[in-house]
Amino acid sequence: MVVYLHGFASSSQSEKAQQTQAYFATHYPHIHFTALDVPYEPDAALATIKQHLEQSGITTTGGNGQQLALIGSSLGGFLATCIAEEYGCRACLINPAVAPHTVLSQHLGDYYHPVLEQAYQVTPEHMTSLKQLMPTTLQQPHNYLVLLQTGDEVLDYRLALDYYQGALINVREGGNHSYTDYQQQLSTITEFCQLN
Template identity: 70%
Template sequence: MTKKVVYLHGFASSSQSEKAVLTSAFFARYYPHIDYAALDLPYAPDAALALIRQHIGQTTEVALIGSSLGGFLATCIAEQLGCRACLINPAVAPHKVLHQHLGRYYHPVLQQHYEVTAEHMSVLEQLMPMTLKQPQNYLLLLQSGDEVLDYRLALDYYQGASIKLSEGGDHSYVGFAAELETIANFCQLA
């Protein structure tokens, strides 16, 4: 049984994004006994993974929910821990997409500037698992209208996972709130 659930936001997002806020409210209302957190991740991938590992601690009874780049980070952790992960329009090989976004940004929740560098792209490339050890540990929620990421890359990479592909939509995942019970069930919270 899962005792801890961690929500991981995407690139240039935060714990205050619409999906994160909806997920937090859902867990507070229906699963108050679960140790739930929506983290504000640093933008250096190795620092983000270190924060996630620190938050998880020694427990193996954890499930991850990751959106976009958070889906990639969730995959990295899930492959190490063998835990379940629900991924919403996840980034596959994010170094191939994010290289277009090198530069300086401001994180409104952490209230700090950060730099996205070519070195970060190298780290992301090195972190990417070449194959999934336990694809059955993943639930993918994909929308074909995702204007940021090609959903077909996720279909290919996550073969053997539980996949729900909706026609249309966009990168934010239109209708996300309707998927929260499916996510909670996949996380094995009962």
Template identity: 70%
Template sequence: MNKKVVYLHGFASSSQSEKALLTSAFFARNYRHIDYAALDLPYEPIAALALIKQHIGTRRDVALIGSSLGGFLATCIAEQLACRACLINPAVAPHTVLNKHLGRYYHPVLQQHFDVTPAQINQLKQLMPAQLQQPQNYLLLLQSGDEVLDYRLALDYYQGAEIKLSEGGDHSYVGYAAQLETIANFCQLA
């Protein structure tokens, strides 16, 4: 059975985001033998994790790619499965960031409203692993110019991981396409 790779988008994003589409095209072009999927995640953290687990099933030969809040969710799953995860400007302690964004929002791609509630913030706080059990299972792609998340939090939390920090950039990760082969290699797809 082929390895499974799952892409997890960030907050208020979707499988139709630029990074998700670049990743999907890259895997379709270069790794057709890989069981690849980019999921559209629910906004409730517990529901998002349940969908990811349902999609993975009983598989253990999994690698995750997570961007921003998707990086947080990938961390939660990777800690449970002891699998590899590539994280792009991941959210660390996302409850502290999203706590400032309570309210109702509209997602133009998915064409639906969603709410950020105190209950979701509490879920995120409860879900955050206190400490990584196998930091060597993580590849972090960070840019110091991230205007949404403080990259230094990731440097501290993911100590022991393989970290590629580039100066400048932004939260979307400027030059992401050039990192896709590095991500594939870290996922051990050969």
């Protein structure tokens, strides 16, 4: 099973999510793929992801983390990291947010989730949650593929270089936060997932 996790103020309808879904449908139709819509409140987001995994028969204690792979973009990369550390599964991260509380603290206020059709607030309490949720160190860095572009105008890619030491890291010059030419990376991503 592969789960795609979108970034902040994004959804399962984002361009990358749709491109990934189409790629799996075409090339890996036997693999269960979900582009999951998650709440923007950090604890609720992780609870939603874990509930989805549990309903799909994937647990931390069942030793079946090998049947799961995550793809996360930006804040979704942070959430994917939290889940991968707990479940011991592989995760492919696209311009992931490292220490997202330091970035999102500049974006407090009211928002609206277009797919969940829910109004929500980004609060200082959420920043505290994000800080507490962030794994101090990675237990299995080899479980991560990290795709970075130096032209990311939202996040400093060098933070990810430092945090994900020991992971398979691909840094491309230029680009932007949404990761230009993402579709060209999908074969690399699916190979890294190592799902039959």
